[in-house]
Amino acid sequence: MFHSIPTQRPATPLLDQVNDPASLRTLKHNQLEELASQLRAYLLYSVGQSGGHFGAGLGVIELTIALHYLLNTPKDNLVWDVGHQCYPHKILTERREAMPKIRQGDGPSPFPKREESPFDSFGVGHSSTSISAALGMAIADKLQGIESKTVAVIGDGAMTAGMAFEALNHAAHTDTNLLVILNDNDMSISHNEGGLATYLAKNLKNRSAGETTAALFEALDFEYTGPVDGHDFNQLLPTLEKVLNTPGPQFLHLITTKGKGFQPAEDDPVGYHAITKIEPISQPKEKKIRYSNVFGRWVCDMAETDNRLTAITPAMREGSDLIEFSSRFPQRYFDVAIAEQHAVTLGAGMACQKLKPVVAIYSTFLQRGYDQVVHDVAIQKLDMLLAIDRAGLVGEDGATHAGCFDIAMLRCLPNTIIMTPSSAEEQRNMLYTGYKYPGLAAVRYPRGSVSELANGEMSKLPLGQSKTILEGSRVAVLNFGPLLHEAEHVAKREGYTLIDMRFVKPLDTQAIALIAASHQLIVTLEDHSIIGGAGSAVSEYLHTEKIKTPLLSLGIPDRWISHASRQEQLKECGLDSEGIAQAIAESLNR
Numbered sequence: 219m220f221h222s223i224p225t226q227r228p229a230t231p232l233l234d235q236v237n238d239p240a241s242l243r244t245l246k247h248n249q250l251e252e253l254a255s256q257l258r259a260y261l262l263y264s265v266g267q268s269g270g271h272f273g274a275g276l277g278v279i280e281l282t283i284a285l286h287y288l289l290n291t292p293k294d295n296l297v298w299d300v301g302h303q304c305y306p307h308k309i310l311t312e313r314r315e316a317m318p319k320i321r322q323g324d325g326p327s328p329f330p331k332r333e334e335s336p337f338d339s340f341g342v343g344h345s346s347t348s349i350s351a352a353l354g355m356a357i358a359d360k361l362q363g364i365e366s367k368t369v370a371v372i373g374d375g376a377m378t379a380g381m382a383f384e385a386l387n388h389a390a391h392t393d394t395n396l397l398v399i400l401n402d403n404d405m406s407i408s409h410n411e412g413g414l415a416t417y418l419a420k421n422l423k424n425r426s427a428g429e430t431t432a433a434l435f436e437a438l439d440f441e442y443t444g445p446v447d448g449h450d451f452n453q454l455l456p457t458l459e460k461v462l463n464t465p466g467p468q469f470l471h472l473i474t475t476k477g478k479g480f481q482p483a484e485d486d487p488v489g490y491h492a493i494t495k496i497e498p499i500s501q502p503k504e505k506k507i508r509y510s511n512v513f514g515r516w517v518c519d520m521a522e523t524d525n526r527l528t529a530i531t532p533a534m535r536e537g538s539d540l541i542e543f544s545s546r547f548p549q550r551y552f553d554v555a556i557a558e559q560h561a562v563t564l565g566a567g568m569a570c571q572k573l574k575p576v577v578a579i580y581s582t583f584l585q586r587g588y589d590q591v592v593h594d595v596a597i598q599k600l601d602m603l604l605a606i607d608r609a610g611l612v613g614e615d616g617a618t619h620a621g622c623f624d625i626a627m628l629r630c631l632p633n634t635i636i637m638t639p640s641s642a643e644e645q646r647n648m649l650y651t652g653y654k655y656p657g658l659a660a661v662r663y664p665r666g667s668v669s670e671l672a673n674g675e676m677s678k679l680p681l682g683q684s685k686t687i688l689e690g691s692r693v694a695v696l697n698f699g700p701l702l703h704e705a706e707h708v709a710k711r712e713g714y715t716l717i718d719m720r721f722v723k724p725l726d727t728q729a730i731a732l733i734a735a736s737h738q739l740i741v742t743l744e745d746h747s748i749i750g751g752a753g754s755a756v757s758e759y760l761h762t763e764k765i766k767t768p769l770l771s772l773g774i775p776d777r778w779i780s781h782a783s784r785q786e787q788l789k790e791c792g793l794d795s796e797g798i799a800q801a802i803a804e805s806l807n808r
């Protein structure tokens with residue numbers, strides 16, 4: 219049992235011989251315990267160096283070894299759900315030495331990624347996709363007469379998403395050779411326990427023979443095996459051997475411990491879901507205030523003044539900072555587990571009954587609940603506030619977690635308002651403005667820090683009204699969101715006009731018309747895809763009004779931006795000060 223994270227690389231002579239599963243399979247069964255111990259030590263060390271996801275990987279050390287030992291990977295298909303637990307998998311599949319750089323621009327990606335390795339059967343990051351993907355692979359191999367085994371490893375948290383049950387339900391009707399392994403560590407990212415599947419799996423074996431309750435998995439035509447200790451090779455290997463060689467859909471229920479082998483993580487699996495890299499003591503990191511904290515403060519202040527407010531999160535209480543709200547207003551707090559579709563329509567139902575739901579959701583995970591926003595909220599003109607966190611580039615989590623499309627998704631919905639704060643105070647006032655708006659409102663803010671918490675008087679902003687920051691000439695920069703600071707640096711130096719547009723919808727078209735008449739170039743700036751974002755909205759307006767002033771739209775280019783620090787990503791997209799200045803200069807010279 220480790221009690222601290224080693225800052226020196228531990229000696230791992232056996233692990234050092236295992237560069238890939240083929241070399242793993244040369245080991246004897248009785249060497250696997252030692253390998254697991256060295257793999258655990260190395261994982262602790264390498265995540266200490268890189269930072270990143272932590273507890274989940276510790277919980278699947280033995281399972282990862284057993285799977286690569288018994289399967290013929292990469293010919294056999296091994297699909298990890300979410301993929302945050304894949305660091306041991308990456309260490310055993312030719313990437314051990316690269317691990318201290320995982321999530322960095324020149325290191326492995328944070329999750330399995332097909333283009334990174336043949337051992338990464340399916341790209342993940344969003345949860346609950348593994349059973350669908352694995353079933354697709356199994357069916358495809360069967361149709362092509364390819365002999366293979368297919369395994370999906372899904373956690374109890376990921377099993378709370380509807381998509382997992384869609385796949386389980388379908389799998390049973392295909393009579394395909396598929397093994398679904400439920401990695402039940404009784405904990406997902408937040409405090410909610412594993413879902414229905416886990417509850418039933420836990421209680422399945424305790425049911426008395428006479429019980430008539432149809433067990434979920436038998437009802438889905440899966441052959442259930444378990445629960446088995448996922449850390450005990452003496453149980454794991456023979457059980458896996460059996461279920462891997464039994465035809466038809468198999469369901470193996472494993473019990474594991476999130477953070478296994480590292481006492482602080484076993485004691486606090488939520489807190490150790492991910493860690494920042496170990497800094498030398500000399501540089502103690504001051505705790506930064508984040509946009510999420512500004513939301514967390516605002517939602518509590520708002521709840522105090524309005525008892526109709528409810529807050530809903532799909533399993534991201536900590537990330538969205540609903541921690542204080544959940545303890546102060548427990549009756550009005552709803553963590554629905556990993557169920558973004560349900561989160562939105564649950565809120566819609568509350569709005570029908572005159573409550574005021576605030577759905578706190580990452581931009582990237584909002585993609586899961588988009589039809590619900592359209593069909594269940596917007597069409598019915600229901601009153602809901604979307605507090606969209608992690609909007610824009612998110613850095614080390616890479617393309618699967620970037621929030622690049624929320625403006626494009628929401629801008630086309632009638633009667634919706636969309637706000638893009640550039641500071642804590644703006645964010646607080648926009649949340650208040652959106653909350654008071656009698657319809658669908660969205661405030662999008664990035665994964666990042668702000669200068670202060672902003673807990674002053676909340677004021678309602680006049681809808682569609684921008685704020686002039688600098689009055690200049692020649693070029694007018696229309697900013698939408700947190701890149702105002704990058705823009706301000708350039709505008710001050712070059713004497714450009716700078717306007718904080720604040721609203722993507724409704725646009726301040728009056729300001730745009732005035733600006734267009736007195737400047738030779740309009741520039742839009744946003745931390746969103748260049749396709750369908752705020753720049754598109756301005757372009758559509760200029761076109762409709764036959765305004766000929768040239769427009770330069772700056773945003774995330776039409777390609778996938780892979781993992782790196784957010785600063786590196788912004789630079790790559792030309793969204794740092796230098797990139798903005800250069801793009802404008804080039805446009806002026808054209």
Ligand SMILES: Cc1ncc(C[n+]2csc(CCOP(=O)(O)OP(=O)(O)O)c2C)c(N)n1
Nearest residue numbers: 274343344345373374375376405406407533
């Ligand atoms: C669609 C989606 N929603 C939310 C998340 C955020 N998220 C990442 S891991 C996690 C919990 C997963 O729990 P579980 O599957 O039990 O894995 P464990 O961390 O316990 O190993 C959540 C909610 C996500 N990755 N995808």
Ligand SMILES: CC(=O)[C@@H](O)[C@H](O)COP(=O)(O)O
Nearest residue numbers: 300302343537608612615665
């Ligand atoms: C794996 C997963 O989806 C979450 O752990 C996510 O990585 C959290 O992102 P933040 O670190 O931005 O909260």
Ligand SMILES: [Mg+2]
Nearest residue numbers: 373374375405
């Ligand atoms: Mg879990």
